[in-house]
Amino acid sequence: xxxxxxxxxxxxxxxxxxxxxxxxxxxxxxxxxxxxxxxxxxxxxxxxxxxxxxxxxxxxxxxxxxxxxxxxxxxxxxxxxxxxxxxxxxxxxxxxxxxxxxxxxxxxxxxxxxxxxxxxxxxxxxxxxxxxxxxxxxxxxxxxxxxxxxxxxxxxxxxxxxxxxxxxxxxxxxxxxxxxxxxxxxxxxxxxxxxxxxxxxxxxxxxxxxxxxxxxxxxxxxxxxxxxxxxxxxxxxxxxxxxxxxxxxxxxxxxxxxxxxxxxxxxxxxxxxxxxxxxxxxxxxxxxxxxxxxxxxxxxxxxxxxxxxxxxxxxxxxxxxxxxxxxxxxxxxxxxxxxxxxxxxxxxxxxxxxxxxxxxxxxxxxxxxxxxxxxxxxxxxxxxxxxxxxxxxxxxxxxxxxxxxxxxxxxxxxxxxxxxxxxxxxxxxxxxxxxxxxxxxxxxxxxxxxx
Numbered sequence: 001x002x003x004x005x006x007x008x009x010x011x012x013x014x015x016x017x018x019x020x021x022x023x024x025x026x027x028x029x030x031x032x033x034x035x036x037x038x039x040x041x042x043x044x045x046x047x048x049x050x051x052x053x054x055x056x057x058x059x060x061x062x063x064x065x066x067x068x069x070x071x072x073x074x075x076x077x078x079x080x081x082x083x084x085x086x087x088x089x090x091x092x093x094x095x096x097x098x099x100x101x102x103x104x105x106x107x108x109x110x111x112x113x114x115x116x117x118x119x120x121x122x123x124x125x126x127x128x129x130x131x132x133x134x135x136x137x138x139x140x141x142x143x144x145x146x147x148x149x150x151x152x153x154x155x156x157x158x159x160x161x162x163x164x165x166x167x168x169x170x171x172x173x174x175x176x177x178x179x180x181x182x183x184x185x186x187x188x189x190x191x192x193x194x195x196x197x198x199x200x201x202x203x204x205x206x207x208x209x210x211x212x213x214x215x216x217x218x219x220x221x222x223x224x225x226x227x228x229x230x231x232x233x234x235x236x237x238x239x240x241x242x243x244x245x246x247x248x249x250x251x252x253x254x255x256x257x258x259x260x261x262x263x264x265x266x267x268x269x270x271x272x273x274x275x276x277x278x279x280x281x282x283x284x285x286x287x288x289x290x291x292x293x294x295x296x297x298x299x300x301x302x303x304x305x306x307x308x309x310x311x312x313x314x315x316x317x318x319x320x321x322x323x324x325x326x327x328x329x330x331x332x333x334x335x336x337x338x339x340x341x342x343x344x345x346x347x348x349x350x351x352x353x354x355x356x357x358x359x360x361x362x363x364x365x366x367x368x369x370x371x372x373x374x375x376x377x378x379x380x381x382x383x384x385x386x387x388x389x390x391x392x393x394x395x396x397x398x399x400x401x402x403x404x405x406x407x408x409x410x411x412x413x414x415x416x417x418x419x420x421x422x423x424x425x426x427x428x429x430x431x432x433x434x435x436x437x438x439x440x441x442x443x444x445x446x447x448x449x450x451x
Contacts, residue, residue: 164263318371342387
């Protein structure tokens with residue numbers, strides 16, 4: 001096993017070994033316990049195609065008890081010596097059932113994926129009876145397994161709605177991040193499930209879920225500021241302090257949940273619509289960038305703004321991102337007093353090919369393994385809440401969404417800005433593109449974090 005080329009699971013095993021202290025026992029149990037070897041031999045006699053079996057003391061993936069690799073035909077299962085063998089033999093039978101009838105990927109929907117999981121458990125039960133191991137699957141155990149499959153489906157449907165995308169791989173990563181954050185908060189698994197699926201409607205808990213760390217869904221970020229503790233939401237952008245209004249917060253949470261779910265339902269239509277938006281090329285000095293504008297004045301435009309941010313960040317495969325947000329409070333209020341002054345948010349995104357950053361951070365990475373990405377211009381998007389319109393609820397929902405990005409964002413808050421020049425008009429001086437030096441200092445307090 002160990003002399004063969006590296007596979008997905010062996011690389012995960014190497015990463016796990018590297019994370020453990022030197023005195024820790026090797027996570028690989030070699031040779032596997034006899035009960036596992038017995039099932040492995042039964043599978044070989046039955047003609048099931050497998051390559052290597054890895055029985056490990058710690059899971060190779062979060063919240064998983066085993067996995068089968070379609071590419072390498074390897075199987076890993078988690079075995080805790082102080083737990084009954086049956087607890088690990090059932091996952092091994094499940095993965096052998098996958099190997100017996102590999103799924104056809106990609107799945108067309110979450111429903112199709114988890115219907116396949118139900119069918120796989122049924123094949124696993126049949127294999128257990130054929131190999132005289134039927135006692136592993138009592139009626140109570142089978143009922144519990146099928147309930148778990150249904151719960152997994154509902155969690156992914158809910159995570160997709162919170163993410164604002166039906167992309168299955170991205171949804172899996174989002175759900176994993178939600179579980180990690182729930183563990184940090186000390187939530188029981190049932191609590192997260194209930195909040196995700198709507199059985200628990202507490203708006204404070206729902207807000208925690210909706211504002212999960214979306215930065216984790218992009219592979220690589222280029223940070224230019226020092227690691228700091230999580231910023232205080234009460235001082236970010238100033239108006240976030242208005243979330244102290246309980247009724248407003250509840251309504252904003254409901255609006256954000258509704259808008260994100262709509263982004264997921266209409267993902268393709270939004271993608272097509274946003275693809276037609278024009279990006280204007282601007283050159284200042286030696287720097288060129290692309291800019292666009294987005295006016296947020298109703299839920300439909302809020303939906304488009306959220307979808308645009310998601311697309312720009314999640315679909316920048318092969319690039320390290322650097323994100324900078326700026327907020328200008330009560331724009332033009334001193335020149336023209338109105339009941340609802342204009343407010344402006346600006347997103348700057350810088351794209352750096354992985355080949356320029358990852359080989360410096362991790363010198364052992366082979367540049368030939370990284371995606372071949374061309375240089376990309378930075379992008380700037382102005383998000384305007386127009387004056388004379390009551391957009392308070394929309395803006396609070398928008399600010400809740402921005403909380404998901406503060407871990408990898410440098411944030412500047414301009415306070416009560418008074419300017420004689422409209423930043424939205426087509427004048428170079430009004431929309432100077434940010435340089436890397438600009439990103440290290442801003443107007444007002446700057447704060448950020450990392451992943």
